[in-house]
Amino acid sequence: MLIKDDFFEKYSDFYRGKKILITGGLGFLGSNLAIALVKLGAEVTIQDALLELYGGNTFNIEPIKDKVELHISDIRDEASVNWLVKGKDLIFHIAAQTSHVDSMTDPFSDLDMNCRGSLILLEACRRFNPAAGIVYCGTRGQYGRLEHIPVSEDHRMNPTDIYGVNKMAAEMYHFIYHRVHNIRSVSLRVNNTYGPRHQMKHGKYGILNWFIRLAMDNGTIKVFGEGSQMRDYNYVDDVTRAFIMSAACDEAWGKAFNLGSGKPVAFIDMVRIILSSAGSGKMEQVPWPKDRADIEVGDYIADFNLIEKVCGWKPEVMFDQGLKETVEFYNKHREIYFNA
Numbered sequence: 001m002l003i004k005d006d007f008f009e010k011y012s013d014f015y016r017g018k019k020i021l022i023t024g025g026l027g028f029l030g031s032n033l034a035i036a037l038v039k040l041g042a043e044v045t046i047q048d049a050l051l052e053l054y055g056g057n058t059f060n061i062e063p064i065k066d067k068v069e070l071h072i073s074d075i076r077d078e079a080s081v082n083w084l085v086k087g088k089d090l091i092f093h094i095a096a097q098t099s100h101v102d103s104m105t106d107p108f109s110d111l112d113m114n115c116r117g118s119l120i121l122l123e124a125c126r127r128f129n130p131a132a133g134i135v136y137c138g139t140r141g142q143y144g145r146l147e148h149i150p151v152s153e154d155h156r157m158n159p160t161d162i163y164g165v166n167k168m169a170a171e172m173y174h175f176i177y178h179r180v181h182n183i184r185s186v187s188l189r190v191n192n193t194y195g196p197r198h199q200m201k202h203g204k205y206g207i208l209n210w211f212i213r214l215a216m217d218n219g220t221i222k223v224f225g226e227g228s229q230m231r232d233y234n235y236v237d238d239v240t241r242a243f244i245m246s247a248a249c250d251e252a253w254g255k256a257f258n259l260g261s262g263k264p265v266a267f268i269d270m271v272r273i274i275l276s277s278a279g280s281g282k283m284e285q286v287p288w289p290k291d292r293a294d295i296e297v298g299d300y301i302a303d304f305n306l307i308e309k310v311c312g313w314k315p316e317v318m319f320d321q322g323l324k325e326t327v328e329f330y331n332k333h334r335e336i337y338f339n340a
Contacts, residue, residue, distance in 0.1 A: 001035070001036070001237060002235065002237045002316075002317050002321070002322070002325060003036060003237045003240065003241060004316075007241060008036075008039055008040060011040055011244055011245075011248055012040050012041055014040075014248045015037060015040035015041055015042045015244070015248070016040065016041035016042070017041060017042070017043065018042045018043065018089045018090060019042075019043045019045070019087055019088050019089050019090075020037055020042045020043065020044050020045065020088060020089065020090045020091070020092065021045045021046075021047065021084055021085060021088045021090075021091045021092070022034055022037075022044065022045070022046050022047070022091075022092045022094060023047050023048075023075050023091070023092070023093050023094055023095035023121065024047070024048055024055075024056070024075075024093075024094035024095030024096065024137075025044075025045075025046030025047060025048050025061075025068075025070075025092075025094070026046060026048035026050065026055075026056035026057055026058060026060055026061065026070075027048065027054065027055035027056050027057075027060070027094065027095075027197075027199075028055045028060075028193070028195075028197050028198040028199065028206065028209075028236065029094050029137060029190070029193065029236065029239060029240075029243075030046065030048070030092070030094045030095075031057075031060035031061050031197050032060075032195070032196070032197055032236045032237070032239075032240050033092060033094070033240050033243050033244070034046055034061055034064060034068060035061070035063055035064055036237075036240050036241075036244060037244070038064045038067050038068065040244070043069075044064075044067070044068045044069070045068065045069040045070075045071065045084065045088070046061065046068050046069070046070045046071065047071045047073055047075070047080070047081075047084055047095070048070075048071075048072060048073075048095070049072065049073065049074040049075070049095070050072055051074075053199075053201070053202065053204070054199070054205070055198060055199040055205060057197070057199065057336075057337075058070075059333075059336050060197045071084060074117075075095040075113065075117035075118075075120065075121060076112060076113065076116060076117050076120060077120075078120050078124070081120050081121055081124045082124045082127070082128055084124075085121070085124045085125050085128055085129045085132060086128050086129055087129065088129060088132050089131075089132065089133070090132065090133050090134075090135070090247050091121070091125070091132050091133070091134045091135070092134075092135045092137070092243055092247070093118065093121055093134055093135065093136050093137060093174075094137040095113070095117060096113060096114050096117075096137065096167070097109060097110045097113040097114055097163070098139075098163070098205045098206075099163065099204040099205055100141065100161045100163050100164075101161075101204065101291055101292070102163075102204060103161050103162035103163035103166070104161055104162055104291070104294075107162040110162050110163055110166050111162070111166055114163070114166040114167055114169075114170050115166050115169050115170055115173070118136070118170035118173050118174070119170075119173055121134070122134075122173055122174065122177045122183060125177070125183050126177065126181045126183060130181060130182060130183055132183070132184075133184040133185070133186075133247060133253065134174060134183060134184065134185045134186075135185075135186050135187075135188065135243055135246055135247050136170070136171060136174045136185060136186070136187045136188070137187075137188060137190055137243075138167055138168075138170075138171045138187040138188055138189040138190060138256065139163075139164065139167045139189060139190055140189055140190065140191050140192070140232075140258070140300055140302065141159060141160075141161070141163055141164035141167060142157050142159055142164050142167055142168040142171065142189060143155055143156075143157055143158070143159070143164075143189075143300075144157065144158040144159040144160045144164055145158060145160060145298055146298065146299065146300065149230075149299055149300070149301040150260070150301040150302055150303035151258065151300070151301065151302055151303060152258070152303040152305075152306070153189070153255075153256050153257065153258055153303075153306055160294075160296070171187045171256065174187060175187070175254065175256075178253070178254050179254075184253040184254075185253065185254065186246050186247070186252045186253055186254070186255055186256070186257070187255075187256040187257070188239075188242055188243065188246060188256075188257050188259060188307075189256060189257065189258050189259065189302075190234075190239060190259055191232045191233065191234045191239075191258075191259045191260055191261070191302055192206075192207075192208060192231055192232060192233045192234065192300075193206070193233075193234050193235075193236055193239050194206065194208040194209050194212070194233060194234075194235065194236065194322065194323070194326060195209075195235050195236030195237065195322060195325070195326050195329075196236065196325070196326060196329035196330070197236070197329075198236075199337070200212075200213045200330065200337040200338055208233060208270065208274075209326075211270075211271060211274050212274055212277075212278065212323070212326060212327065212330065213330070213337075213338060214281055215274050215275050215277075215278035215280055215281030216278045216280065216281070216327065216330060216331070216334075216338075217280075217281070217338070218280040218281055219281055219282075220281070220282050220283070220284050221271050221274070221275070221281060221282070221283050221284070222283075222284050222285075222286050223267065223268050223271055223283060223284070223285045223286070224285075224286060224287070224288040224289070224292060224293075224296075225285070225287065225288050226268070226285070227266065227267040227268030227271065227285065228266055228267065228268065229266070229267050229296075229298055229299050229300075230264040230265070230266055230267075230299040230300065230301055231264060231265060231266075231267055231270065231299075231300055231301075232260045232261040232264050232300060232301055232302050233261055233265060233270065233319055233322075234259055234260070234261055234315055234317075235315075235317035235319075235321075235322030235325075235326075237316075237317055237322075238259070238315045238316060238317050239259060241313060241316075242257070242259055242307065242311075242313050245311045245312065245313050246307070246311050246313070249310060249311040249312075251310050251311075252307075252310055252311055255306070255310065257304070257306055257307035257310070257311070257313075258302040258303060258304045258306065258307065259302065259304055259307070259313075259315075260301070260302025260303065260304040260315070261302075261315050261319070262304070262314070262315060263318070263319065264299075264300075264301045265319060268283075268285075270319075271283050273319065273320065273323060274323060277320070277323040277324060277326075277327050278327055
């Protein structure tokens, strides 16, 4: 973990003894957040459905497995969610369908998980725990193709896929419940995130992490077209800090925040850095497949000034440093993540 000790010292008083629910808590973002929250002294409950092909993995919480309460259930299970929200001070809502391509081939599953699942959670809070605060995990995909860069939170949303539409709708559900039912909510529009504890079985969720595996396996990374599109990338510990900081910030409630790196990288250069960090693999440039070209958004560079101004967050882990940490983690746990 690359989060500094003084960060934990600063937030331990706020989180010590807090009762927290993390939906999707065995996945990439949820498990890294759970580990940090346990270190802060929080009482953490994890909900995860462990759906096939998704990122849930019990090994992700190995360092804290005896310090959290784990429930294997689905965000769409009303009875389970109604029970789990009771008595919680904070809820980090991360459970989602996250494949852009799958959202186009199976739109009803995306709708069910990302929209209906969020409404079930919000209704459970309205009925059984209206005092809880919810941090919703939004996405940069809500913006779609950008009209100007860097993109600020007031940029028009024009998603290019069903995933972006449903994540946008779910964010709006949270803010309606915030305004009408006083269910405190904040949304983080999460950027391209990489790091330890991501699923490494396929490339549907988190292409950068999949590229890391391909390079470590001495495989070929295919770059569509020229690979000139600019992207922001955040190391998972920086995203974890954003979750923790926004929930502890009174001024954050009711707002949506972009996350970003401040140092965008061309897609093809990202691949070159991965190959260098892994010390293996090769790159091949190929034409755009139609299913990818149809949903490609072009350049994405985030303006994260608002969350820096309101909560004091800014990224701390540089791309090279984060990649080094990630490669070391998967070298150590290759059997678990690559061959499971």
